[in-house]
Amino acid sequence: MKKVTINSVATYAGVSKKTVSRVLNNEPNVSPATREKVLKVFKELDYTPNPIARGLARNRSFIIGCLYDNPSKSYITRVQSGALEACHKHRYNLLIHPCELRGNALLENIEQLLQTSRLDGLVLTPPFSDSKELVNFLKRKGLPYARVASAMTEDESISVRSNDEQGAFELTEHLISLGHTSIAFIKGHPDHSATELRFSGYKKALASHGIAFDSKLVAEGNFSYHSGADSAKTILDLKPRPTAVFASNDYMAAAVLKLATQRQLKVPEALSIAGFDNAPIARHIWPGLTTIAQPVEEMTRLAVEQLILSITEPPESVFQTVLEAKLICRESTSEVKK
Amino acid sequence: MKKVTINSVATYAGVSKKTVSRVLNNEPNVSPATREKVLKVFKELDYTPNPIARGLARNRSFIIGCLYDNPSKSYITRVQSGALEACHKHRYNLLIHPCELRGNALLENIEQLLQTSRLDGLVLTPPFSDSKELVNFLKRKGLPYARVASAMTEDESISVRSNDEQGAFELTEHLISLGHTSIAFIKGHPDHSATELRFSGYKKALASHGIAFDSKLVAEGNFSYHSGADSAKTILDLKPRPTAVFASNDYMAAAVLKLATQRQLKVPEALSIAGFDNAPIARHIWPGLTTIAQPVEEMTRLAVEQLILSITEPPESVFQTVLEAKLICRESTSEVKK
DNA sequence: CTCAACGCTGACACCGGTGTCATAATGAGG
DNA sequence: CCTCATTATGACACCGGTGTCAGCGTTGAG
Numbered sequence: 001m002k003k004v005t006i007n008s009v010a011t012y013a014g015v016s017k018k019t020v021s022r023v024l025n026n027e028p029n030v031s032p033a034t035r036e037k038v039l040k041v042f043k044e045l046d047y048t049p050n051p052i053a054r055g056l057a058r059n060r061s062f063i064i065g066c067l068y069d070n071p072s073k074s075y076i077t078r079v080q081s082g083a084l085e086a087c088h089k090h091r092y093n094l095l096i097h098p099c100e101l102r103g104n105a106l107l108e109n110i111e112q113l114l115q116t117s118r119l120d121g122l123v124l125t126p127p128f129s130d131s132k133e134l135v136n137f138l139k140r141k142g143l144p145y146a147r148v149a150s151a152m153t154e155d156e157s158i159s160v161r162s163n164d165e166q167g168a169f170e171l172t173e174h175l176i177s178l179g180h181t182s183i184a185f186i187k188g189h190p191d192h193s194a195t196e197l198r199f200s201g202y203k204k205a206l207a208s209h210g211i212a213f214d215s216k217l218v219a220e221g222n223f224s225y226h227s228g229a230d231s232a233k234t235i236l237d238l239k240p241r242p243t244a245v246f247a248s249n250d251y252m253a254a255a256v257l258k259l260a261t262q263r264q265l266k267v268p269e270a271l272s273i274a275g276f277d278n279a280p281i282a283r284h285i286w287p288g289l290t291t292i293a294q295p296v297e298e299m300t301r302l303a304v305e306q307l308i309l310s311i312t313e314p315p316e317s318v319f320q321t322v323l324e325a326k327l328i329c330r331e332s333t334s335e336v337k338k
Numbered sequence: 339m340k341k342v343t344i345n346s347v348a349t350y351a352g353v354s355k356k357t358v359s360r361v362l363n364n365e366p367n368v369s370p371a372t373r374e375k376v377l378k379v380f381k382e383l384d385y386t387p388n389p390i391a392r393g394l395a396r397n398r399s400f401i402i403g404c405l406y407d408n409p410s411k412s413y414i415t416r417v418q419s420g421a422l423e424a425c426h427k428h429r430y431n432l433l434i435h436p437c438e439l440r441g442n443a444l445l446e447n448i449e450q451l452l453q454t455s456r457l458d459g460l461v462l463t464p465p466f467s468d469s470k471e472l473v474n475f476l477k478r479k480g481l482p483y484a485r486v487a488s489a490m491t492e493d494e495s496i497s498v499r500s501n502d503e504q505g506a507f508e509l510t511e512h513l514i515s516l517g518h519t520s521i522a523f524i525k526g527h528p529d530h531s532a533t534e535l536r537f538s539g540y541k542k543a544l545a546s547h548g549i550a551f552d553s554k555l556v557a558e559g560n561f562s563y564h565s566g567a568d569s570a571k572t573i574l575d576l577k578p579r580p581t582a583v584f585a586s587n588d589y590m591a592a593a594v595l596k597l598a599t600q601r602q603l604k605v606p607e608a609l610s611i612a613g614f615d616n617a618p619i620a621r622h623i624w625p626g627l628t629t630i631a632q633p634v635e636e637m638t639r640l641a642v643e644q645l646i647l648s649i650t651e652p653p654e655s656v657f658q659t660v661l662e663a664k665l666i667c668r669e670s671t672s673e674v675k676k
Numbered sequence: 677c678t679c680a681a682c683g684c685t686g687a688c689a690c691c692g693g694t695g696t697c698a699t700a701a702t703g704a705g706g
Numbered sequence: 707c708c709t710c711a712t713t714a715t716g717a718c719a720c721c722g723g724t725g726t727c728a729g730c731g732t733t734g735a736g
Contacts, residue, residue: 116400284596392692
C-alpha cells in the first residue's frame, strides 16, 4: 500500500497541487468542474491529507491540551469526555496533561509541554483555571486558552462555569426546609475558586433564613476523600452534634457517611448528609447522596468549542458562560428528628 | 519574541543546519569542539526543535494513542497515568481516544483517528486488547501497538497483563478459608478476557477444596455498577441465600453491598462480599471491600514503554509480561456464621 | 471596441527539520 | 612521499502540505 500524497492526487487529476490544496480547504476560485474532478480522485485514491505536513505549513498542530490536577477521577473523565466531543467535531485531537499546580516547576512543565507538542490551545480545569500566574504566562506566550469552572472574572478570556454559589444556596435551603438549623460545612481545596463560592452560597442561605453562622461548624477539607474523613471526625465529635453535614463534594460526603455508618449513626435519621458534583459514588452507596449536579461535560464542551473557534477566527467578542447547577435529592437527607 | 529555528542556530554558530541537526540527534561524526559550540548556542538562543517539522521529515508524530471503552473511570485514569509516565519519559505525548468496541463503525473510527493524528503507536486496553479484528487491522496498517490486560496469547505482540486467574483463585480461597462453601459469583463483561480468567480462578479454587460448582450461583454481569445491581437482586433472592458473593469487579461488589444494606442484611456478618480491582470505591464505602489489587499503572507503563522502544528499534524479541495481583483484605469479608 | 476587473490556475518559494552524497581534512600504512 | 581509509562538514533535495504572485482567458462597463 503506497502512500497517497497531494502530488499523486495532482498528477492523477491533471491539475497542480495548489489546486488540490484549494479543494481540500474549500477555498473559492476553483471551477465546479475541477472541484468535482479532484474530489473524485480523492475517493478513488482514498486520499487523506497529512495533518503533520499541513501543521508545518500552517504552524498548527490541530491538538488541544487539557490541563488538570484533580483528585476526582470521575470529574477528570467527564472533563475529557466533553473536551473530546468538541475536539472531534472540529477534527482536533486531545492531549491530556495532568500536573501539579503547586510545585515551582509548573511553568517549566508547561513550557516543555508546549515545546514537545506545539499545542494550538489549552483548556484549563480547576485549579489551573484560577491561576493568575498560569494565565499570564499563557498570555505572554500567546497561546489561546479557555477556562472551565473558574470564578476568576478579572481575566476576560473564554470561560465556562456553573453556578456554584446558587447550587450551594439551594442545597442549604433544602436542608433548612427539612428543619435543620445546625448544618456543618466542609470546605474544598483553597486553590479552587468553587470552594469560596460554595461556602458563600451556604452562608447566604443561612443568613436568608435567619440562622446564625457558626464557624465551629466549618471544617477545612481539600476535596479529597481523605480530607473528608478527617473533617468528618472533627464534625461528628462536636457537642452538640450538628444534624446535617454539607460537604463541598461527594467524596468528602462519602467519607462522612462512612464514618457515620461505622459509628452506628443512622443516615439520614440521625444525620443528614449532602455533597456536591453528583459524582458516581453519590449513587453507588447507600443511602444515596443528595447533591448538586453540574453539567461538567457540557461546560468543557462549550469551552473547547469556543477555544477552537477562537484559534481560527479573531476573538471578536469573548463569552463568559454560566450554566445552571441542579439539586438532586436522594436518601441521605431527611427531616430532622424532633 | 521571534522564532528560533535550526537556521538561526546554524547561522549564529557558524555551521550548517545539517551539523546542528547532527548535534540535536546525538549523531556521531561531529567534532567535540563543534558540538560544544552548537550546544552553547542552543542555550543562548533557548532553542527547541519543532516537533512537527521533525515529524514531517521523519514521518513520525511522537504521539501514542490510548484506546479504551471501559465503564470504570478509576481504571481509565490509572491507565492514562501509567501511559503518560512512559510517554513523557521518552518525550512522547499521549492522545486519548475512548470509543465503543461494539458498533460496526469501530474500524472506520480508528481509521479516521490514524488519519487525523498520524499516531506512532497505539495502546489497547480491554476490551480492545482482546479484539482479533482490531489487532489484525492494525497489523495490516503496519501500526505498532501494545496490549494491556489481555489474555489473548495467539497474537505475539507486546502484551502486559496481571494474573487474573491466580488473583481470583486466591480471593476464592480466602473466602473458603473463612468457612464459606456457598459462594456466588458475578461475571464480568463477555468481551473482556479477564472475565473468563477470573471465573476460571473461582472454579479452580472451589474444585481444589472439594466444593461442587453450582451454576445457579453464577450471575452474568458486565462490570458496570448497574449490572451488579441486577445480579445482586438475583443472588440475594436465592434460597438458600449464599453466604458470600464474589463480584468480578468492585463496582459490582459495591452494588451488592448497597442492596444488602438496603435490605438490612449485615455485611459481613450475614453476607461476605468481595470485589476485584481495588478501585477507589472499595475503600470509600463501609465496610471496605476485600478485593484483588492489580498494578494497572505499572502494566500500562511497561506496555507503552515497550511500544515506544519497538517503534525506534526493530522488535527483536517481544515480551509478554505477567505481573502479580495481590489480595487486599478489608471489612467486607468475615468468617461464616455457624 | 478597449481596457479594467475578475475568476481560475499553476510555478515557485517556504514551513523547519532530516537523509544522501560529495568533498575536504586528517591520519595510518607501505 | 604517496595511497587509501576515516572523520568532519556542508550543499542540496526532500517530507507534504500552504502562501504569494503572476499569467491567462472571460466578462462587463464605458
